[in-house]
Amino acid sequence: MGSMLGDWPSFDPHNFSQLRPSDPLNPSKMTPVTYHPTHDRTIPPPNQVISSESKNIILRHLYQHADEKLRPKRAAFENLTPEQGCKHPRASASDMPPH
């Protein structure tokens, strides 16, 4: 037990070193000053007034999944080289074989 109880952490060894315990029957009477701010910095910087994303969580989910569904198709499309598949107009008349 002793080993478990010893060696209490200390941030500042002076803290509580001069504590004079009050009569345990008489509660401590500490009355801190009540704070009434009158300054303007109770309002945070304009970009730190935080709100929630307006998009509904289900809609966001649907959009995300919709994106995921679309992505492979678009990827396939983008990967297609012009030579593969699609028909293209012939670039110029000069490319045409002579008649």
Place this chain on the structure above:
Amino acid sequence: MSIWNYVVTAHKPTNVTHSCVGNFTGPQELNLIIAKCTRIEIHLLTPQGLQPMLDVPIYGRIATLELFRPHGEAQDFLFIATERYKFCVLQWDAEAAEVITRAMGDVSDRIGRPTDNGQIGIIDPECRLIGLHLYDGLFKVIPFDNKGQLKEAFNIRLEELQVLDIKFLYSCPKPTIVVLYQDNKDARHVKTYEVALKDKDFVEGPWSQNNLDNGAALLIPVPPPLCGVLIIGEGTIVYCSASAFKAIPINPSITRAYGRVDADGSRYLLGDHAGLLHLLVITHEKEKVTGLKIELLGETSIASTISYLDNAFVYVGSSYGDSQLIKLNLQPDAKGSYVEVLERYVNLGPIVDFCVVDLERQGQGQVVTCSGAYKDGSLRIVRNGIGINEQASVELQGIKGMWSLRSATDDPFDTFLVVSFISETRILAMNLEDELEETEIEGFCSQVQTLFCHDAVYNQLVQVTSSSVRLVSSTTRELRNEWHAPSGYSVNVATANATQVLLATGGGHLVYLEIGDGYFRFHDLNLITKEHLGGEIIPRSVLLCAFEGISYLLCALGDGHLLNFLLNMNSGELTDRKKVSLGTQPITLRTFSSKNTTHVFAASDRPTVIYSSNKKLLYSNVNLKEVSHMCPFNSAAFPDSLAIAKEGELTIGTIDDIQKLHIRSIPLGEHARRICHQEQSRTFAISSMKYCQSNAEETEMHFIRLLDDQTFEFISTYPLDQYENGCSILSCSFSDDTNVYYCVGTAYVMPEENEPTKGRILVFIVEDGKLQLIAEKETKGAVYSLNAFNGKLLAAINQKIQLYKWMLRDDGTRELQSECGHHGHILALYVQTRGDFIVVGDLMKSFSLLIYKHEEGAIEERARDYNANWMSAVEILDDDIYLGAENNFNLFTVRKNSEGATDEERGRLEVVGEYHLGEFINRFRHGSLVMRLPDSDVGQIPTVIFGTVNGVIGVIASLPRDQYIFLEKLQANLRKVIKGVGGLSHEQWRSFYNEKKTVDAKNFLDGDLIESFLDLGRSRMEEISKAMSVPVEELMKRVEELTRLH
């Protein structure tokens, strides 16, 4: 009373809900931050102990409180989220000594079911995001960017619907939460999720653990190097991480609070429901957890929060008892406890019931509360003003002045008490038997009135009479010198100190003398400052004094007003004139010391002590009716005493500690739930509940106890049956019977029943200090309320209101006989009556108004409020206006519409006032905490007192309409000047708010905001004065008067 109500706190909340420790006010300063529902307190750890720094009102009920250190910051920031879905991040600006807002916002969702198990707010240890669990099935994320700025919040769907706790894990490459939840088969599990900030989604986490202790309810994340999480159950504690699982059994207990001791997370303090404090140790080797150990340290108040402070000192915050500062000792005391309680901080919460009584019979109400819960239950006697504890008194008529004198300059004690009358002066002194007897100072003139006396240097005494100033040796008591007023100029007023005498003579002359060794020396006087008082009232007493290092000039007028000025001791300049009304009669001012601090006693028809706290002058009533003179009398037999002249009597007594509210605690060791006072038997009756732990079996026992109203000792006890709970208690008498009885309403709370179906009404009489059961009546449900009603007994029993007659049987015994009743409530919980009218507060159907019809012997409904309010207390303000409190922490008033044109209109109670108090009220009582003087302004204002779960005692005062309108304007102006901490809005905070609606407060004013006007600096006061076109002095006087309501 009226519909224009003023709500003010007489005793602030003391229920400690949260606490944390960190470097908030400076990198090298360690702070304890405490949340008391709607306030936070900032303390500094010092060699002398906890030093209170600031009490910060928050415009919201604090749901979560966390300190955190953003990247690159030298000190901690404070994160607060409120129950109404606002949050803010606060920082301490040490230079300006101000709390500034770094960020704030609204995290409410339009759709969503609020969580049942309370709101959770947590911060990722790496400061990547803030996580909130506010609605079932949703986890809200407020991300930080890499500069530590907060970004737009978003929701993530959380599959687990019954969440018990969520924490962040330490040292995870991606922010990771661990969720403790219950499934639909009531089994409990933990699961981990990584928060994918970019995808705004969860990714399955590194581990999970199924089928935990059925009572697991608390997670403790373990910091590096060990990491992982502790899961605290009711029978086991488990350590869990991706790589380890260790468990230990514990004695059955519900852990309410924990505090981490070591930064490496190897030791924790756990506080349980019975107030036992344990130390939990994670044993480890080479950063691998090898096991858990738990040891009982001792007992504290039942903890709601535990914070390890420094050097073995721990703060235990409590909701059910007093909070404590404790020390963990290395060696156990005689009882085997390692816990030493060093300080106790009063907590009145939860106030379950209270009564207002005049125990000292001085015409002043005292509140006696049922406070605390379980083993920490107690009665608290709360009294406003300063009491005088009489030590001796003697009848003496016509005292005109009193002074105490010493027999030598260096004598620590006073010997003589000089008492002056209209045509003589008498000298009293302590004799060898420590009795006050008349003596003589030969050098004094005793055939005339003394105007002033004082000890002087060189073992001399000074006596001033209308014709001369005498200098007398205090050792030989012989006259050494005398100065005679020139003929035709008699001395009217005089003052003196050890070396100086100042006299005012007829004709407007001032004479100034300096005291030497057996002689006087004359000096001229120069006028430094002249201040016009204005008005026609003559000043009667002036006093220079210093409080907390600030010099003041006090000037008391003949009409009971007091002016005070700040005095510049170098220039003599008088500034910051303030005027307060202390009474209606002339005031005499005197200083005295108590506990090495100087205070001023203002003797008048309303004696007052003037003192200073946090550099502000405060006025506290002295609990005496009228005092004409006072002087300190510090004799060896009566050290630190005051001599007080009042109503033909000279009293010597000691004075209470100088503070506004005095609270005396009567620990009961059980939970008092109802209280009632009986004037005739000078007793209190309480209904209480005691928990008994016998082997693992926990049982409840319920009692009706009788207490002496002076000693508060139990003098008689009536045990209730098994399962029988006391629900209501009343002292009353019946028609045709002169006895006074205690009536008790009970309910049999059976484990298998949803609502009680059986109860009793017990009628007791107090005989020879014992409770004697006279009659009992079985009821078909819980007797939630009892009222004396037209010489009969009115009971609220489940959904019914039932009236009982007190009948005499043939054999001379008495019984309760049912006369009539009224159905139609869900549960009739709170009942108040006035004449033949009955106001019922229902569980969920707001108010209804019933009337008793004598001829028909029937009770009928007259009107109701059709809103669905879940009531917690009701009171009748006047014939037409009823006050209610409901479970969303709102107050409201409804009005009877007797002039309505149609039955429909008359049958509807109109809501006329609405206000968000932010406190759960358990009881209203008519009465006042201050002595009511019929000729004072505030004496005319009717008040209702309320008590709340957080230990608040508040006052609701009904104002005349013009005063209300004036104060409403002042409140509107104050809102512009006094800003809400964290950017929270006062207007929003006070708006009536429930699940269905939010509407602006009306016909209620926030007295706490209005009275904070007195804390403002002069320039801010002037700003408001200008906006209102009312002089500062007038504003101060009117607000100061309001502070005298509580």
